[in-house]
Amino acid sequence: MKLDRKEILKALGTISVAGEGKNMVESGIVQNVMSFGDEVVVDLVMQTPALHIKKRAEVDVMKAIHEHVNQKAKVKVNIKVEAADKKPEIKGKAIPGISNIIAVASGKGGVGKSTVTANLAVTLSKMGFRVGILDADIYGPSIPMMFDVEAERPLSVNVDGKSKMKPVENYGVKVLSIGFFTKPNQAVIWRGPMAAKALNQMIFDAAWGELDFLLVDLPPGTGDIHLSIMQSLPITGSVVVSTPQNVALADAKKGVAMFRQESINVPVLGIVENMAYFTPEELPENKYYIFGKEGAKNLSKDIDAPFLGEIPLVQSLRESGDIGRPAALQESTPLETAFQNITREMVQETVNRNKSLPPTEAIKITTMAGCSAVKQK
Numbered sequence: 001m002k003l004d005r006k007e008i009l010k011a012l013g014t015i016s017v018a019g020e021g022k023n024m025v026e027s028g029i030v031q032n033v034m035s036f037g038d039e040v041v042v043d044l045v046m047q048t049p050a051l052h053i054k055k056r057a058e059v060d061v062m063k064a065i066h067e068h069v070n071q072k073a074k075v076k077v078n079i080k081v082e083a084a085d086k087k088p089e090i091k092g093k094a095i096p097g098i099s100n101i102i103a104v105a106s107g108k109g110g111v112g113k114s115t116v117t118a119n120l121a122v123t124l125s126k127m128g129f130r131v132g133i134l135d136a137d138i139y140g141p142s143i144p145m146m147f148d149v150e151a152e153r154p155l156s157v158n159v160d161g162k163s164k165m166k167p168v169e170n171y172g173v174k175v176l177s178i179g180f181f182t183k184p185n186q187a188v189i190w191r192g193p194m195a196a197k198a199l200n201q202m203i204f205d206a207a208w209g210e211l212d213f214l215l216v217d218l219p220p221g222t223g224d225i226h227l228s229i230m231q232s233l234p235i236t237g238s239v240v241v242s243t244p245q246n247v248a249l250a251d252a253k254k255g256v257a258m259f260r261q262e263s264i265n266v267p268v269l270g271i272v273e274n275m276a277y278f279t280p281e282e283l284p285e286n287k288y289y290i291f292g293k294e295g296a297k298n299l300s301k302d303i304d305a306p307f308l309g310e311i312p313l314v315q316s317l318r319e320s321g322d323i324g325r326p327a328a329l330q331e332s333t334p335l336e337t338a339f340q341n342i343t344r345e346m347v348q349e350t351v352n353r354n355k356s357l358p359p360t361e362a363i364k365i366t367t368m369a370g371c372s373a374v375k376q377k
C-alpha cells in the first residue's frame with residue numbers, strides 16, 4: 001500500500017482551526033507530511049503547549065487520514081511547540097487608577113533627564129491629562145526643586161481605612177520624590193532592592209487618585225538598581241534622553257539595550273535629543289551645534305526607536321528649573337512649542353504601544369482633552 005501525499009494534505013485540509021477561519025494546512029500548523037508504505041508521519045507546529053489542544057490535534061489528524069485516505073494507515077503525529085513572537089507585557093501588579101507608567105531614563109548623568117521629565121509632566125497637564133511624577137533618582141532627586149516643593153512633605157491620608165501618602169501637588173502635577181524622605185546634604189546609599197522597595201511604597205501606598213500618566217524619573221545609568229526598579233514596577237514604556245555628543249549617545253544606546261533585554265522587555269517609546277543646539281534667546285534663528293548635530297536623531301534611526309524631538313540649550317530653561325517653575329508653563333514661546341511637540345509624539349507612541357497589546361493588558365488613555373490635543377498639529 002502506498003499512500004498519496006497530496007491526498008493526505010487534502011484530508012488534513014478538512015480540519016478547521018478554532019478561531020482562525022482557516023484549515024490546518026492553510027494556517028501553517030502542518031509543517032511536513034511524509035509517507036512510507038502504509039505509514040504516515042505528520043509534523044505539526046503549534047503555538048500552545050496546552051496538552052488537551054495538542055491531543056485534540058493529534059486525534060483530528062488521525063481521524064481525517066483514516067476517513068479520507070485509508071482506514072488502515074499507520075499514522076504518527078509529531079507536535080513541536082513554538083511560542084508566538086513575544087510581545088512586551090506589563091510586569092507586576094497593575095495599579096488601580098494609573099493608566100500609563102512611563103520611565104524617563106538617560107544613560108549618562110546631567111543630560112537633562114529631570115528637566116525633560118518635569119516639562120513633559122506640565123505639558124501633559126496643560127493638555128488636560130492627569131499627571132504624576134515619581135522621582136526615583138536616588139543619586140540626586142531634583143524634581144522637588146524643579147516644582148518648588150522642596151520644603152514640603154507628603155501628608156498622610158486615610159483611604160478606605162488605610163493610611164496612605166498624599167503626593168505634593170504643584171502646577172497641576174502630583175509629585176512624590178525619594179528626596180522627601182532623605183535629609184538634604186545627606187548622602188544615602190541605596191541598594192537596588194532597597195530602592196525598589198521604597199519606590200514600590202511610593203506607588204502602591206500612595207493616594208495618587210486617577211492618573212493618565214505617571215512619569216518615573218529614573219537614576220542615570222544602567223545598573224542593577226535599574227533592573228530592580230524595572231522588574232518590580234508595571235512600566236508601560238520608556239523615554240530615553242540624550243545630548244547629541246558621542247559619549248552621551250553611547251550611554252543612551254546602553255539605556256535602550258537595557259529596556260529591550262529579555263528580562264525587562266519594556267518598549268522604548270522614543271528618544272529625546274536635549275541640548276540639540278545652543279540658541280541665544282534674543283537671536284532664536286541662530287543655532288550653534290556645540291555638542292554635535294542630530295546625534296540622538298541618528299541614533300534613533302540606527303536602533304530603530306522613534307525620535308520624539310529636540311530641545312535647544314537655552315539659558316532660561318536652566319533658570320526656570322532652578323527657580324522651580326518649569327519652562328513649559330510659559331505661553332507662546334519656542335520652548336513651550338518644543339515640549340508640546342515632544343509630548344504629543346510621546347502620547348501617540350503610548351497609544352500605538354497600547355494598541356499592540358492584547359486587549360486585556362492594553363491600557364487606555366481616558367482623557368479626551370489630551371487625545372484631541374494629539375491631533376492638533
Ligand SMILES: Nc1ncnc2c1ncn2[C@@H]1O[C@H](COP(=O)(O)OP(=O)(O)OP(=O)(O)O)[C@@H](O)[C@H]1O
Nearest residue numbers: 109110111112113114115275312313314317318321
Ligand atoms: N536644554 C537645556 N538648556 C539649558 N539648561 C539645561 C537644559 N537641559 C538641562 N539643563 C540644565 O542642566 C542641568 C542638569 O539637568 P538635569 O538635572 O535635568 O539633568 P539629569 O540628566 O536629570 O541629571 P542627573 O540625572 O544626573 O541628576 C540642570 O541645571 C538643568 O537646568
